[in-house]
Amino acid sequence: MRKPKRTAKATATPAPKSAKAPDKKKINSVTLSYGGKTLELPVMHASEGPSVIDVRKLYAETGMFTYDPGFTSTASCDSKITYIDGDAGILRHRGYSIDELAFKSDFMETSYLLLEGELPNKKQKAKFVHDITMHTMLHEQILNVFRGFRRDSHPMAVMCGVVGALSAFYHDSTDINDPHQRMVASYRMIAKMPTIAALAYKYSLGQPFVYPRNELTYAENFLHMCFSVPAEEYKVNPILARAMDRIFILHADHEQNASTSTVRLAGSSEANPFACIAAGIASLWGPSHGGANEAALNMLQSIGTVENIKPFIDRAKDKNDHSKLMGFGHRVYKNYDPRATVMRKTCHEVLGVLGIKHDPLLQIAMELEKIALSDRYFIDRQLYPNVDFYSGIIERALGFPPSMFTVIFAVARTVGWVAQWNEMITDPGKKIGRPRQLYQGANERKYVPIAARK
Ligand code: CMC
Numbered sequence: 029m030r031k032p033k034r035t036a037k038a039t040a041t042p043a044p045k046s047a048k049a050p051d052k053k054k055i056n057s058v059t060l061s062y063g064g065k066t067l068e069l070p071v072m073h074a075s076e077g078p079s080v081i082d083v084r085k086l087y088a089e090t091g092m093f094t095y096d097p098g099f100t101s102t103a104s105c106d107s108k109i110t111y112i113d114g115d116a117g118i119l120r121h122r123g124y125s126i127d128e129l130a131f132k133s134d135f136m137e138t139s140y141l142l143l144e145g146e147l148p149n150k151k152q153k154a155k156f157v158h159d160i161t162m163h164t165m166l167h168e169q170i171l172n173v174f175r176g177f178r179r180d181s182h183p184m185a186v187m188c189g190v191v192g193a194l195s196a197f198y199h200d201s202t203d204i205n206d207p208h209q210r211m212v213a214s215y216r217m218i219a220k221m222p223t224i225a226a227l228a229y230k231y232s233l234g235q236p237f238v239y240p241r242n243e244l245t246y247a248e249n250f251l252h253m254c255f256s257v258p259a260e261e262y263k264v265n266p267i268l269a270r271a272m273d274r275i276f277i278l279h280a281d282h283e284q285n286a287s288t289s290t291v292r293l294a295g296s297s298e299a300n301p302f303a304c305i306a307a308g309i310a311s312l313w314g315p316s317h318g319g320a321n322e323a324a325l326n327m328l329q330s331i332g333t334v335e336n337i338k339p340f341i342d343r344a345k346d347k348n349d350h351s352k353l354m355g356f357g358h359r360v361y362k363n364y365d366p367r368a369t370v371m372r373k374t375c376h377e378v379l380g381v382l383g384i385k386h387d388p389l390l391q392i393a394m395e396l397e398k399i400a401l402s403d404r405y406f407i408d409r410q411l412y413p414n415v416d417f418y419s420g421i422i423e424r425a426l427g428f429p430p431s432m433f434t435v436i437f438a439v440a441r442t443v444g445w446v447a448q449w450n451e452m453i454t455d456p457g458k459k460i461g462r463p464r465q466l467y468q469g470a471n472e473r474k475y476v477p478i479a480a481r482k
Pocket of ligand 1: 282285315316317318320344345351352353354355356357358359360409411414415416
């Protein structure tokens with residue numbers, strides 16, 4: 029095929045190193061000059077963080093689009109759920125810092141906060157936990173969906189399929205314009221995700237499926253469904269359950285990341301809510317996003333010894349090599365990911381509880397971190413450990429294989445997806461998400477019958 033002539037050089041410009049938000053009191057509009065004309069574009073102010081230039085009228089007025097592949101400078105929506113200051117390493121849900129939530133709250137309370145906007149009182153929390161618990165079981169026929177998968181399927185493949193299949197089961201909670209049905213669909217997804225994740229794990233092992241136990245907490249129940257077998261008594265270690273719960277909190281939401289934006293975009297067409305979450309799971313799976321935890325652990329394993337770190341780092345810096353330092357770098361954080369700080373601390377705690385004095389992988393991770401953080405390449409690019417750098421070491425110590433790490437991320441992120449989906453659906457200004465493009469293909473040409481083609 030003839031290569032179309034390029035009419036414009038399209039190169040992405042990285043964000044400035046310390047993109048300082050202009051003083052929002054001073055700027056209420058910006059003026060765009062083009063072809064001898066000017067256009068005043070209003071500026072909208074955030075309660076915290078960068079203001080945005082409202083370009084909604086740009087195309088109608090100028091006939092031009094904005095160009096921002098990868099959305100490095102684009103706010104796709106307004107939201108009240110999560111705030112990130114990437115330069116300062118701050119993450120807050122509904123105003124509460126992730127550190128406070130990780131150490132003082134629990135996953136059910138954080139879920140309520142994300143969904144409802146406020147921390148629950150005792151009565152509200154008890155009702156919420158009860159309501160979620162009432163939805164932990166799966167329709168028995170869904171077990172047949174599992175059995176259609178090959179035994180060696182990756183559990184994320186099973187998650188994509190089974191969560192998508194929920195859309196064929198729960199017809200009484202798919203009217204997105206009915207607030208009650210939206211709430212039931214949301215609770216069902218939060219409640220059923222650990223059950224689906226645990227069954228995906230059991231299926232891969234060839235062990236019997238373990239049904240949920242409603243007297244257990246969310247995290248305890250997940251560990252129970254993953255690690256108990258009908259033949260033996262299983263007691264969940266409360267300290268490990270607490271670590272599991274903290275991992276869930278740390279992954280619960282992260283504003284407009286790839287999978288959340290996918291859920292919002294899928295939902296903007298008013299699609300079935302369960303199918304929207306399946307779309308989010310598919311997006312999460314990639315190694316640049318949630319799949320990085322599995323890739324980071326595989327990387328640590330392949331490095332194997334501290335002596336191999338230096339050559340691995342050289343490869344990660346080499347543009348002709350595809351290797352990256354997995355669990356390092358972030359589009360938004362240009363400072364230490366605050367989730368990584370908590371995860372690192374939790375990692376030491378969990379290994380301590382389990383009596384693991386020397387985990388060779390933790391040793392490699394800590395040495396790798398030290399070397400990378402003093403290397404010019406990583407310093408210049410502001411690459412720091414992210415949430416996925418240490419999570420795999422903890423999850424492995426809890427007994428999970430690497431293929432389950434991204435599944436655990438999906439279980440936790442479901443509440444974030446659901447909260448953002450609800451916010452999008454109830455936004456009075458909601459519109460179907462429909463980006464445009466810079467077309468660089470062939471101009472109009474006449475169809476040539478096959479016999480006349482060279
Ligand atoms: N190892 C080596 N070089 C890196 C890495 C890395 N992990 N991350 C970024 N770079 C380099 C990149 O090559 C580029 O260099 P140059 O300017 O010379 O071309 C520069 O740093 C900027 O990177 P980018 O790819 O333009 O940045 P991005 O914002 O598009 O990508 C990222 C962010 C997270 C996809 C990327 O840092 C990455 O692939 N990291 C490894 C995967 C990972 O850990 N992902 C988990 C993210 S946190 C969990 C989640 O929320 O999903």
